[in-house]
Amino acid sequence: MMRIDVISAVPDSLISPLNTSILKRAQERKKVEILVHNLRDYAYDKHKQIDDKPFGGGAGMLLKPEPFFECIERLLNERKYDHIIFPTPGGKFYDQKMANNFSLKENLLIIAGHYKGIDDRVREKFATDEISIGRYVLTGGEIAAWIIIDSVVRLIPGVLNDSESALNDSLMDGDIIEAPYYTRPAEYKGLKMPEVLLSGHEKKIKDWKEEQSKILTEKWKKINNLE
Numbered sequence: 001m002m003r004i005d006v007i008s009a010v011p012d013s014l015i016s017p018l019n020t021s022i023l024k025r026a027q028e029r030k031k032v033e034i035l036v037h038n039l040r041d042y043a044y045d046k047h048k049q050i051d052d053k054p055f056g057g058g059a060g061m062l063l064k065p066e067p068f069f070e071c072i073e074r075l076l077n078e079r080k081y082d083h084i085i086f087p088t089p090g091g092k093f094y095d096q097k098m099a100n101n102f103s104l105k106e107n108l109l110i111i112a113g114h115y116k117g118i119d120d121r122v123r124e125k126f127a128t129d130e131i132s133i134g135r136y137v138l139t140g141g142e143i144a145a146w147i148i149i150d151s152v153v154r155l156i157p158g159v160l161n162d163s164e165s166a167l168n169d170s171l172m173d174g175d176i177i178e179a180p181y182y183t184r185p186a187e188y189k190g191l192k193m194p195e196v197l198l199s200g201h202e203k204k205i206k207d208w209k210e211e212q213s214k215i216l217t218e219k220w221k222k223i224n225n226l227e
């Protein structure tokens with residue numbers, strides 16, 4: 001079973017995201033074990049302090065190195081990690097290829113810090129993968145951790161049911177966007193759906209889906225300045 005550890009200064013923020021819907025089911029089915037460690041549990045001083053003022057000045061507080069080192073070293077004493085992931089706006093842009101790669105591994109560790117909020121020696125000493133989930137700044141790495149975990153866990157065999165299969169998803173076999181989907185009612189508030197989907201004509205439906213996929217993929221490339 002895959003194991004994913006997360007270290008966070010605000011572990012409560014991950015309780016609901018990691019214990020809802022498919023991620024919840026994946027853990028119940030013993031496809032993955034996800035453990036969130038509270039950084040504060042590894043602060044051994046009287047006040048359990050986890051942050052401090054930055055050297056050289058500047059706004060805001062930094063997460064101190066010692067609790068991270070204590071927690072990570074304890075985890076590393078127990079097992080090897082295939083990847084120690086550090087979400088940061090300065091990292092490599094996350095994509096499906098990276099998710100596919102992570103999904104084949106045994107043990108992942110994600111260090112959720114804060115932008116400008118974590119002593120850089122933690123990254124320097126432990127991070128094997130610095131990952132950005134996009135060109136914007138979040139309040140912390142927890143949301144990035146959720147995104148990475150979600151995209152990885154759904155790829156583990158047996159997590160999705162056949163009907164939810166990840167195999168023909170958008171972006172699974174390269175950068176392909178799927179045709180749109182519709183369900184009942186066939187007409188709603190005057191809004192119709194494509195007739196062909198009601199035709200029962202398998203070949204025509206297949207051709208329509210391919211055509212739509214092509215159009216949407218081209219549009220997607222254009223609006224994102226790709227190729």
Ligand code: ADE
Binds near residue numbers: 087088115138144
């Ligand atoms: N932490 C703050 N912003 C982030 C981003 N865009 N990607 C990953 N981690 C982050």
